[in-house]
Amino acid sequence: MKGPRQAGFSLLELLVTLFVIVLVTSLVSLNLSSGGRDVELEARVRNLADVAAYALDEAQMTGRDYGLLLQQEPADGEVVYGYAWRERAAGGWRPPESGKDVFADQSLPPGYELQLELEDSLFRESDLVEGTGEEAPQVVFYASGETTAGSIDVRRSDSGDLLWRIQWDLLGRFSVLPRGEEPQVE
DSSP states (O other): OOOOOOOSOOHHHHHHHHHHHHHHHHHHHHHHHHHHHHHHHHHHHHHHHHHHHHHHHHHHHHTOOEEEEEEEEEETTEEEEEEEEEEEETTEEEOOSSOTTTTOOEEOOTTEEEEEEETTEEOOGGGSEEOOSOOOOSEEEOTTSOBOOEEEEEEETTTOOEEEEEEEOTTOOEEEEETTOOOOOO
8 A cells, every 4th residue: 555645846846936037037038138238339429419400509509619539448458439529619628617417428338339420521540539538529510510520339349230330411410320321211
């Protein structure tokens, strides 16, 4: 005669369940951190376009030219792309006197690069400067309300995939385009 069978889980069943829970948690965590990085990049790209539009307005209101300086900065063995704002003064270009919070220097997260194109003239990485503070900007927003037409592409450093494009015309009308594509109107 057999004794009554005990109800419960074996050690192997518990280990398999624990392994599945850890695996699912890891995948969810990985996806959330990747999504957070994408959201952060989009916020920085949109901020760059918004501050550029603000710089053009500020140039018109103050009668001073403003500029955007794209830079490469070494950080932890990698090249990090960043940008700074400049204001034209009697002695040359300098960081803006007003709006220091709005015109604060920014950088992209590691793993992304900037590519600038102005009126069919493609800038190479070697054209971007290492930040020393007094360089002339590549993009100028004139007090007359005009600027040089162009675009800035944000790409993955490892694959070169285009993630975002900021483009503008001579009158400073800015567009932020995911993957460089115009939104489709249905």
